Each structure stands twice: as structure tokens, then as C-alpha cells.
Amino acid sequence: MIEQFCDWLSGTNVSVAFQSANWFVPLVQTVHIIAIAILLTSVYVVSFRLMGLTRGAQALVTLTAKLTPWIWTALCVLLVSGMLLTITEPARELLNWAFRVKMLLVLALAGILRVVQLRMRRNPEYWTESPARRHAARAVGIVSVIVGAGIVTAGRWIAYV
Amino acid sequence: MALEQALTWLQDLNFPTEIRESVWLFPTIETVHVFALVLVVGSIMTVDLRLLGLANRERPFSELAGEMLPWTWTAFAVAAVAGLLMFSSKALTYYANIPFRIKMCCLLLAGINMALFHWLGTRHLETWDRKQPPTPAKFAGGASLLLWTTIVAAGRWIGFTT
Numbered sequence: 001m002i003e004q005f006c007d008w009l010s011g012t013n014v015s016v017a018f019q020s021a022n023w024f025v026p027l028v029q030t031v032h033i034i035a036i037a038i039l040l041t042s043v044y045v046v047s048f049r050l051m052g053l054t055r056g057a058q059a060l061v062t063l064t065a066k067l068t069p070w071i072w073t074a075l076c077v078l079l080v081s082g083m084l085l086t087i088t089e090p091a092r093e094l095l096n097w098a099f100r101v102k103m104l105l106v107l108a109l110a111g112i113l114r115v116v117q118l119r120m121r122r123n124p125e126y127w128t129e130s131p132a133r134r135h136a137a138r139a140v141g142i143v144s145v146i147v148g149a150g151i152v153t154a155g156r157w158i159a160y161v
Numbered sequence: 162m163a164l165e166q167a168l169t170w171l172q173d174l175n176f177p178t179e180i181r182e183s184v185w186l187f188p189t190i191e192t193v194h195v196f197a198l199v200l201v202v203g204s205i206m207t208v209d210l211r212l213l214g215l216a217n218r219e220r221p222f223s224e225l226a227g228e229m230l231p232w233t234w235t236a237f238a239v240a241a242v243a244g245l246l247m248f249s250s251k252a253l254t255y256y257a258n259i260p261f262r263i264k265m266c267c268l269l270l271a272g273i274n275m276a277l278f279h280w281l282g283t284r285h286l287e288t289w290d291r292k293q294p295p296t297p298a299k300f301a302g303g304a305s306l307l308l309w310t311t312i313v314a315a316g317r318w319i320g321f322t323t
Contacts, residue, residue, distance in 0.1 A: 041203025
């Protein structure tokens with residue numbers, strides 16, 4: 001079923017056109033990496049604050065509010081560039097278990113970021129107002145650091161598995 | 162000739178040979194390299210965008226740079242070690258590779274740009290720390306953004322040309 005879809009997709013005019021331009025994949029990957037740079041740096045800056053490993057001049061809620069549009073814009077660029085890469089080489093991505101793990105981790109990270117944001121939208125002090133919440137913040141920070149590293153790792157291993 | 166001998170010596174060392182012959186060592190080191198370099202690029206671009214007046218305009222430059230540069234340097238150290246290990250596994254091949262040479266030149270230029278900005282561009286920082294930077298500082302930010310984009314692109318092209 002997925003194999004047939006890959007066969008069909010790789011035979012479409014648009015896929016054939018992308019495949020025949022040998023600069024297309026590295027160019028789109030460059031855009032993809034720069035978007036990951038913006039996303040991962042933003043996520044790590046917030047996560048380290050949640051973990052209490054770094055201090056900043058701005059309140060966590062201010063920092064998060066400012067980074068939010070960058071994070072979601074980067075995610076959109078990643079989605080579009082990732083889809084272009086998938087259209088070019090469907091079997092390389094869709095039949096690859098590292099790709100599937102990566103997609104699950106991306107969904108997990110998007111969910112975590114949404115929860116972090118929503119809690120603070122209702123209560124700016126949500127993650128810092130009690131020792132229990134600070135523990136929770138630490139756990140959320142650790143999980144998002146690991147998930148972020150997992151996304152990069154799974155992404156790079158698509159080329160090898 | 163002496164350089165070729167040195168590169169041959171390097172890639173014939175035990176660990177570089179092991180990286181070359183292993184199926185998992187190279188991808189693992191490459192993963193560490195990519196992980197570190199995205200943090201380098203992300204943190205540098207944050208500072209560049211502030212210099213260009215495109216982000217964090219209301220934050221003092223010194224405060225933002227102070228928060229971002231520890232990320233840059235830590236991640237750069239990791240990326241450099243991983244990169245050196247990757248290079249050592251096929252030193253002669255990489256040395257002859259054009260995108261690799263472009264990447265190294267851009268890294269050098271980015272370093273010079275950063276040093277010049279640090280020594281000359283921040284001399285009157287107190288006059289613009291909370292405002293738009295003067296033109297030379299903006300230029301340094303724009304140059305850095307361009308150089309790092311080229312470094313990422315050239316780095317990706319190495320994988321398609323070796």
C-alpha cells in the first residue's frame with residue numbers, strides 16, 4: 001500500500017522534475033537545517049530555563065511569548081521543506097523507520113511546546129509558583145531536550161537505515 | 162607534498178581508520194556534528210538578527226549576546242571536534258573537495274568578521290546597546306548571516322560530492 005503510493009508519487013511529473021535537478025535536494029536540506037537551527041535553539045533556550053540551568057534577564061513567560069512565532073514559523077518551514085524532500089524521494093522517507101520515529105518525536109515536541117505555552121497563557125507564573133511546579137518544569141525541560149536531540153538524530157539516520 | 166603526507170599520516174591513524182571502516186561510527190559522529198551545528202547557527206543568527214534590527218529590538222544587545230554566546234561557543238567546540246574526527250577519517254578526500262574548501266574559507270571569514278566586530282564594532286556599544294546599531298555593526302550581522310548560511314549549504318554539499 002505505502003510501497004504503491006511511493007511508486008506512484010516518484011513517477012509524478014513534479015517528483016521527476018525535482019529528482020532531475022541535482023542541486024534540489026541539498027538546497028532544500030540547507031533550508032531544512034537552518035529552520036531546525038532556529039527551532040532547536042529556541043526550544044533549548046526555553047528548556048534550560050524550565051530546568052533552572054540558565055537564568056535570563058527576561059521572565060520565562062516573556063521569553064516564551066517572543067519565541068513562539070519563531071518556533072511555529074520554523075515548524076511550518078520544516079514541514080514544507082520536508083514534504084518537498086519526501087516528494088523527491090518518497091521511498092527514502094516513507095518506508096524508513098528512522099523517518100517514522102522522527103515524525104512521532106516531532107508530534108511529541110509540538111504537543112509539549114503547546115502545553116508549556118497554554119499553561120502560561122492562563123497563569124504566567126504557572127511553571128514557577130510552587131516547588132511541585134518547578135519539579136514539573138524541570139521534567140518538561142529534560143523531556144523536550146531529549147526529544148529535540150532525538151529528532152536531529154532520527155533525521156540524520158534516515159540516510160543510513 | 163608535505164601536506165599530502167601529513168593528511169595520509171592523519172587518516173592512517175588508528176581512530177580515523179576505525180571511523181572509516183565502521184558502519185556506525187561515522188553516522189554517529191555526524192549526528193553529534195549536526196546537533197551541535199544547529200545550536201551554533203541558531204544562537205549566532207539570533208545575535209545577527211538583533212544587529213540587523215530584525216528581532217529582539219527592545220532588548221539591550223549586550224544582554225542578548227551575553228545569553229546566546231555561551232551556547233555558541235559550547236556547541237562550536239563540540240561541532241569542531243566532531244568535524245575534525247569526520248575529516249580525519251578521509252582527510253585526502255575532504256581536502257580535495259571543493260565544497261569542503263568553501264566551507265573552511267567561510268568559517269575563517271566568519272571568525273575574522275566576529276573578531277573585527279568584537280574589537281572595533283563594540284567600542285561605543287554603550288551608545289547603541291538599547292537602540293539600532295550603527296551601519297558597520299549591521300554590516301557585520303548581515304555578513305555573519307550570509308557566511309553561516311553558506312557554511313551550512315557547503316557542508317551539506319560535501320555529502321553529495323564525496
